[in-house]
Amino acid sequence: MNRQELVGLIKERQSYLCVGLDTDIQKIPKHLLSYPDPVFAFNKAIIDATKDLCVAYKINTAFYECMGIRGWESLQRTVEYIPSGIFTIADAKRGDIGNTATQYAKTFFDTYKFDAVTVAPYMGEDSVAPFLSFNEKWAIVLGLTSNEGSKDFQLQKVGEEYLYEKVIRTVMEWGTPDNLMFVVGATQTAQLAAVRQLAPDHFFLVPGVGAQGGSLQEISSLAMNKDCGLLVNASRAIIYAGNGEDFATDARNAALQYQQEMSEYLEQAVAG
Numbered sequence: 001m002n003r004q005e006l007v008g009l010i011k012e013r014q015s016y017l018c019v020g021l022d023t024d025i026q027k028i029p030k031h032l033l034s035y036p037d038p039v040f041a042f043n044k045a046i047i048d049a050t051k052d053l054c055v056a057y058k059i060n061t062a063f064y065e066c067m068g069i070r071g072w073e074s075l076q077r078t079v080e081y082i083p084s085g086i087f088t089i090a091d092a093k094r095g096d097i098g099n100t101a102t103q104y105a106k107t108f109f110d111t112y113k114f115d116a117v118t119v120a121p122y123m124g125e126d127s128v129a130p131f132l133s134f135n136e137k138w139a140i141v142l143g144l145t146s147n148e149g150s151k152d153f154q155l156q157k158v159g160e161e162y163l164y165e166k167v168i169r170t171v172m173e174w175g176t177p178d179n180l181m182f183v184v185g186a187t188q189t190a191q192l193a194a195v196r197q198l199a200p201d202h203f204f205l206v207p208g209v210g211a212q213g214g215s216l217q218e219i220s221s222l223a224m225n226k227d228c229g230l231l232v233n234a235s236r237a238i239i240y241a242g243n244g245e246d247f248a249t250d251a252r253n254a255a256l257q258y259q260q261e262m263s264e265y266l267e268q269a270v271a272g
């Protein structure tokens with residue numbers, strides 16, 4: 001999916017919600033365990049219940065890889081089930097030397113047909129470049145993450161600036177706002193305005209609302225740009241909103257709350 005299509009989808013749906021399919025077989029409702037592929041059965045119900053409210057789904061590959069071949073099958077069924085026209089993210093946080101990175105890019109873009117992959121930039125340009133060489137595909141590079149450990153490296157000063165600022169500034173030279181996004185954690189309130197100033201045109205994938213306590217209101221007021229420029233992810237707060245027979249209805253209600261709030265912020269941005 002290209003940028004124009006993504007921006008159009010956000011406008012049409014009045015939503016910048018990304019539903020995170022971090023599907024843990026230990027946490028899904030027990031009645032699904034008798035299905036041939038319980039993880040896919042869960043994801044299918046969540047997708048059916050939320051597909052008109054979100055603009056993206058993020059599949060965190062860890063939750064699938066840990067189940068071996070069965071997990072990869074659930075992942076494939078899930079990504080194929082997501083309606084075309086919705087942005088799909090493989091949250092795989094890959095990063096390796098160039099020829100290996102090329103194989104990772106082929107895995108997620110060619111074999112599984114995702115629109116985007118999350119990429120860890122620690123190994124430098126040759127590890128990121130292969131993800132930027134596919135038409136209408138995206139690398140979503142870790143910029144400033146939502147977790148406590150972001151203090152260990154990302155928020156250390158390198159000369160006058162934080163390491164994360166140096167990373168974002170450098171990585172921006174490798175791609176364009178048409179094929180490169182950054183991960184920016186919703187919990188990083190003090191830094192949100194600075195990150196937006198650093199990368200005014202890029203989309204940010206923003207995890208950390210819901211279970212990690214980040215505020216949708218804050219991220220929206222501090223980091224929205226003229227094209228919205230945000231994909232805000234919530235995983236546990238949506239997919240585990242309920243745990244009974246009607247878990248999908250509970251997930252829909254949680255997603256609807258996010259979407260309604262987002263539509264207000266989009267309106268305010270247009271008005272202001």
Ligand SMILES: O=C(O)c1cc(=O)[nH]c(=O)n1[C@@H]1O[C@H](COP(=O)(O)O)[C@@H](O)[C@H]1O
Nearest residue numbers: 060118145146183185207211212234235236
């Ligand atoms: O790249 C990510 O998606 C990511 C980056 C980050 O800084 N923080 C973060 O939580 N994530 C992912 O975003 C999701 C957050 O899940 P919830 O906290 O349940 O909404 C998980 O899949 C995390 O792996």
